[in-house]
Amino acid sequence: QSVLTQPPSVSAAPGQKVTISCSGSSSNIGNNYVSWYQQLPGAAPKLLIYEDNKRPSGIPDRFSGSKSGTSATLGITGLQTGDEADYYCGTWESSLSAGGVFGGGTKLTVL
Amino acid sequence: QVQLQESGPGLVKPSETLSLTCTVSGGSVSGSSYYWNWIRQPPGKGLEWIGYIYNSGSTKYNPSLKSRVTISVDTSKSQFSLNLSPATAADTAVYYCAGEPDSNSWMDFDSWGQGTLVTVSS
Numbered sequence: 001q002s003v004l005t006q007p008p009s010v011s012a013a014p015g016q017k018v019t020i021s022c023s024g025s026s027s028n029i030g031n032n033y034v035s036w037y038q039q040l041p042g043a044a045p046k047l048l049i050y051e052d053n054k055r056p057s058g059i060p061d062r063f064s065g066s067k068s069g070t071s072a073t074l075g076i077t078g079l080q081t082g083d084e085a086d087y088y089c090g091t092w093e094s095s096l097s098a099g100g101v102f103g104g105g106t107k108l109t110v111l
Numbered sequence: 112q113v114q115l116q117e118s119g120p121g122l123v124k125p126s127e128t129l130s131l132t133c134t135v136s137g138g139s140v141s142g143s144s145y146y147w148n149w150i151r152q153p154p155g156k157g158l159e160w161i162g163y164i165y166n167s168g169s170t171k172y173n174p175s176l177k178s179r180v181t182i183s184v185d186t187s188k189s190q191f192s193l194n195l196s197p198a199t200a201a202d203t204a205v206y207y208c209a210g211e212p213d214s215n216s217w218m219d220f221d222s223w224g225q226g227t228l229v230t231v232s233s
Contacts, residue, residue: 002157033216037158044207044223045158051216088158092217097174100148100160100218 003028004089004103011109016079020106022072022089028101032092034072036065039086039105048087049074076108084110113138113145115208115224123231128196133208133224134189141167141186146211148220149182149193151204159204160218163211164191198231205229 005023012018022034034052037045047056049065052072064075072089089103119131131149138145149161162172164182172180181194195202206229210222 033219035216035218035220037220044226045220046223047219047221050219050221051214056221090158090160090218099162099171099173102158102160105157 002104003101006103009107027095030070117224117227126197129198153204
């Protein structure tokens with residue numbers, strides 16, 4: 001059971017927009033930055049979003065991040081078949097059990 | 112970004128020590144610009160943060176693994192290592208090493224190794 005809650009799967013057609021949610025608490029998302037990762041089949045995760053809404057160099061602006069309270073959202077517009085992957089949110093847990101935490105992951109299917 | 116490469120045994124017996132090494136190129140393991148992390152992923156499951164080492168000595172571990180984990184650095188070889196003991200079948204996973212720039216935030220891993228599968232079985 002992950003500390004951060006993501007939907008197991010989402011789907012949308014090519015060219016459409018999709019959002020993936022990540023729900024936490026005041027001890028993690030509520031007081032720390034959120035990052036997002038894309039994991040293509042058989043590959044290592046890749047950083048998509050850091051500090052809630054910033055994109056590393058080379059990440060297209062089709063990917064966006066936002067946060068409100070204890071929840072964060074990854075948005076992907078202009079869906080492509082190559083976006084089909086697992087997506088993970090991550091943040092720091094600041095409670096007595098302090099450490100890095102990830103969401104359970106969301107499988108994106110581009111129909 | 113730096114380049115990372117994991118190495119170590121692919122098969123470990125239960126109750127023994129799971130040991131992996133990550134070789135860093137394009138950056139220094141001894142400087143204070145990066146946190147050096149280990150992350151794992153059981154087959155078909157999600158990511159789990161194991162811990163980090165920073166500035167050659169400061170460490171932080173996942174509380175659920177803290178009693179069994181040690182992360183260390185060998186600056187002469189530009190490597191950092193993971194020891195997990197005793198290993199159990201539940202430790203079977205793909206293990207990734209990852210680099211995180213020293214910044215205002217956590218869990219921003221901009222550099223990853225390709226991952227190595229470790230199976231714990233007799």
